[in-house]
Amino acid sequence: MAEGPGTAASGPLLSVRGLVTTFATAKGPVAAVDHLDLTVDRGEVVGLVGESGCGKSVTALSVLRLVPDPPGRVEAGEVVFDGRDLLPLPEREIRAVRGRRISMIFQEPMTALNPVFTVATQIGESLRLHLGMSKAEALKKTVALLAQVGIPSPAERAREYPHQLSGGMRQRVMIAMAIACEPDLVFADEPTTALDVTIQAQILALLADLKRRTGMALVLISHDLGVIAEMADRVLIMYAGRVVESARTADLFASPLHPYTRGLLLSLPHAGEGGRLAAIPGAVPALTELPSGCKFRPRCPDAHAACEGPEPALVTLGAGHPGDHQGDHKVRCYLHSPASVADAATAGGGR
């Protein structure tokens, strides 16, 4: 599944380094995303997994420079896309990237689509803006796109308004809009969460097919480990704004190392096994009340004294580790890295 028009020589398609995005709250600024690194290669599907508030959507919005400011702010880091850092770009230039080279599929198509414009107008807008098409050309291309995403009678549908479409159709329209300008990278934020399973299966098949045909890279944001297992080449698990584990999908599911990742997998009901589910105790802490040290510590079954010290760094295990067949399994946990390897970025004034 890792093919695609790999121009590997030019480096990764997207390289996010040390991203910090904060939001102003009544209790002061909180970091929704805290020193996040994310790399996406051309044609790759990267899964971003975590529960509400872990920062997975804010990551996508930060890359696209769509974080509402105020209250949000990208405080630090770089977002290098195809060799160029997007963060310092003037608004004009980021607009030429957004929708053209990088696009986004939102979870709730009813709120992401404009209710007072037809499907054709909305998809046509980006075609005319980015590709300079005439109205007639844009309409023709829109109908072709709707057909490509599996919408029956595309010519008629193009003239309809979002409320006339079902949830599955709207999500297909969102996808058609996202791929209209043949972007290199698409962020899909819980693209199937609002849909029923049989429609979800159709949409996932469509995304996989588009990826195969166009070579686009996909960052798939989801809380559903089933969806991730099926779609992703690589997975990042997020907790409280941090990446706590990342690995090739096969490695992650075969050898989950972080206690949070293990907890997520174990808490799922397994076919044919009765008894109690292995729940993770407690709840995700509010970003204003994060614990010291490891942020997962209060809920962790394996927490020990070291976990209260400086926050563990995200450490690469290296080839030869039984849970790492590809040489890029990373985990942020003292069970798998000595406590002396404190994260230079977060340890502060030393110990």
Place this chain on the structure above:
Amino acid sequence: MAEAPLLEAVDLVKHFPAARGAFVFGRARAHRVVHAVDGVSFSVGAGEVLALVGESGCGKSTTGRLVLRLLAPTSGSVRFMGEDLFTVPARRMKRLRREMQIIFQDPYASLNPRMRIGTILEEPLVVHRIGTPAERRERVSRLLSQVGLSDDVLDRYPHEFSGGQRQRISIARALMLGPKLIVADEPVSSLDVSIQAQVINLVQDIQAEHGLAILFIAHDLNMVRHVARRVAVMYLGRIVETGPVEAVYRTPRHPYTKALLEAVPVPDPEHKRERHLLKGELPSPVDLPSGCRFRTRCPEAFDRCAQVDPKLVRVGPDHEAACLLYE
């Protein structure tokens, strides 16, 4: 099970006027109805967990509300503890309501934001005039501890709690009157994955401890398999297959059940399924297809499916499917 079941729904039908035809007047408008529930029969024994599964719009939530008489049916009957809920006098109905409770999907919408938790929990006892104030407080704190919360929550308001905690409060409220039946309508689908397991464990503990019957309404098929012993699969207002959970999951007979189970993503990257994608979407419950209502999406449909509306027939021990393949 020789004795009469705790709950028995017979041929339940609920049609809603179709709101869409705002510009259609006269007779045409009067005749447009949404067939939300269209001939549903099932029973739940004392202490049994039956799951109703299906996709949005299949009528599972409406069915849950009908069996609690939160909605009046177009036709059909519900017998609860041997009494017909739609004909019992109001006074008797109020007494029966103590025995049947509901847990809603959205713990943000189902707790009154202006009431303190203590008041919310005590309210059912006050309404039914049970106990002295001291006894009520005693019961409130006993049930709070059962759902894993302490008495410090009594004076707080719903907004101070997380989704998982609110759902615990909803569960405590449902238990206040010591019911025999709880309708749990998607009780964990709005919760985060790590919290879902906590709440499901709690529901199962309480079910076992109190010998509760639960009508578990859900779309998460993995969770249903874990929680329920019997399952009924709904499609467009009908039960299309019903039976013991393991039989239905291992040997699904109705093509819709097969497609539904195949569509569930499996959290195992090695699992490369052969997936038969269902084509198309749910037909409108206003204009139902003729014959079998699944035929427009069914990979196995044949000519007769357009003419005959299949009835549930036996396909295994306690296992029924409504499909012409088995008639």
